[in-house]
Amino acid sequence: MGSKQLEQHFLLGGWRRVENTFNWPRLWRKISGNRFNLLILLVIIALSPPFFFHFRLRHFQQMQLKSCGWIANPPLVCAHGGDSINAFPNTMAAYHSALLARVDCIEIDVSRSADGILFALHDRDLQRVSANHTARVGFWSKKDINELDASLHFPGVRDDQKVPTVEDALMLVSNRVRLVILDAKVGPPLYEKGLAKDILAVVEKTNCFNCIVWAKNDPLLREVSRLSPDTSVGYIIMKDPTTGLRSNVLRMKTAKVVGVYHPLIDEKLVRLLHGRSKKVFAWTVDDLVSMRDVLSNQVDAVVTSNPSLFQQLMDDTRIQCLEEGFLLP
Structure with a gap:
C-alpha cells in the first residue's frame, strides 16, 4: 500500500x-x-x-x-372613665376633659353604695383615693363617698374631682356623645340583687337613650333585658383570672355588643362576632402597639384611658394611608 x-x-x-x-x-x-x-x-x-x-x-x-381598612368605618373612641390620663377616673374633671377631646363615647363605672346610691366609681379607684386597699364601694355610704377628693392625685387639675353619682355623670355627658357605656360593678354585700332595677331607674330618669349596660355578670344583664327589652346590653369576653381560660364567645343572643379584652382580639374572633350581628368593643387599650393591633382588626369601638393618644394615632395612620394611595371604597 x-x-x-x-x-x-x-x-x-x-x-x-x-x-x-x-x-x-x-x-x-x-x-x-x-x-x-x-x-x-x-x-x-x-x-x-x-x-x-x-x-x-x-x-x-x-x-x-x-392597616387602613378601618378608615371607611372608623371605630368609636370611648373614654374609659373619661380622660383618665389627665384627671382622676370617673370624676367630672375626667368627663370634661374627654368631652373637650370630642370623644364618641364615654364609659362610666357603676357601683352601688351601702345606702343604695349609684356612684360613678370602681373599687380599685376607691381604694386608691381613700388609701384603703380593702375598701369596697358597697360598704361605703353616700356621705363617706362625698367626702372623697381625688385632687391630690392630679393637683394641677382645677375642675371638680369629687366622685359624682351616676345620675350627675349622665346628666353631663349623655347628650354630648354618641354612646354611653354603663359598666356595672357587682359586689358585696348585695351583689346583683336589685341592681338591674336601680340602673334602669337612673337611665330612665336621665333619658339616656344612648346608654348601653355591660358587665362581667351575665345574670345581671339578663335581668336588665328582662325588665327593659329595649335597653341595649353587652357581655364581656376575658380570661378567667384563676384558670386562664377564655370565656365563651357566643352567648346571650339578645346582646348586640361584646366587650372583648383586647389581647384576645384577632381577625377570626371579629369575623365570628360580626357574623352574628354583634359589635366588637375592645377594652382597655392604652398603649400604641395595642391600639394599632385593634385598629388593624377593625373593631367597632375602642375603650381607652388615653383617648387623645388614640385619636392622634388614627389621624396619623389615616394621613399615611392616603399618602400611600389607599383608596376609600
Whole structure:
C-alpha cells in the first residue's frame, strides 16, 4: 500500500471513528432540547418580574387593607372613665376633659353604695383615693363617698374631682356623645340583687337613650333585658383570672355588643362576632402597639384611658394611608 493510500486509509478510519464516537441524530436532539430548555428559561426570566411585581403588589395591598381598612368605618373612641390620663377616673374633671377631646363615647363605672346610691366609681379607684386597699364601694355610704377628693392625685387639675353619682355623670355627658357605656360593678354585700332595677331607674330618669349596660355578670344583664327589652346590653369576653381560660364567645343572643379584652382580639374572633350581628368593643387599650393591633382588626369601638393618644394615632395612620394611595371604597 502506497503512502497516499495509507494516508487515505487512516483518514477514512479516523472519520469513521469520529462518526462512531458522535451519534449525530442524538447530538442534534440534545442541541435542540437545550435550545428548547433555553427558550423556556428565557420565557421564565422574562415573565418573572411581572409575576413577582404582581404578588408583591397583592401582598402590599393586603397589608395596606389590614392597616387602613378601618378608615371607611372608623371605630368609636370611648373614654374609659373619661380622660383618665389627665384627671382622676370617673370624676367630672375626667368627663370634661374627654368631652373637650370630642370623644364618641364615654364609659362610666357603676357601683352601688351601702345606702343604695349609684356612684360613678370602681373599687380599685376607691381604694386608691381613700388609701384603703380593702375598701369596697358597697360598704361605703353616700356621705363617706362625698367626702372623697381625688385632687391630690392630679393637683394641677382645677375642675371638680369629687366622685359624682351616676345620675350627675349622665346628666353631663349623655347628650354630648354618641354612646354611653354603663359598666356595672357587682359586689358585696348585695351583689346583683336589685341592681338591674336601680340602673334602669337612673337611665330612665336621665333619658339616656344612648346608654348601653355591660358587665362581667351575665345574670345581671339578663335581668336588665328582662325588665327593659329595649335597653341595649353587652357581655364581656376575658380570661378567667384563676384558670386562664377564655370565656365563651357566643352567648346571650339578645346582646348586640361584646366587650372583648383586647389581647384576645384577632381577625377570626371579629369575623365570628360580626357574623352574628354583634359589635366588637375592645377594652382597655392604652398603649400604641395595642391600639394599632385593634385598629388593624377593625373593631367597632375602642375603650381607652388615653383617648387623645388614640385619636392622634388614627389621624396619623389615616394621613399615611392616603399618602400611600389607599383608596376609600
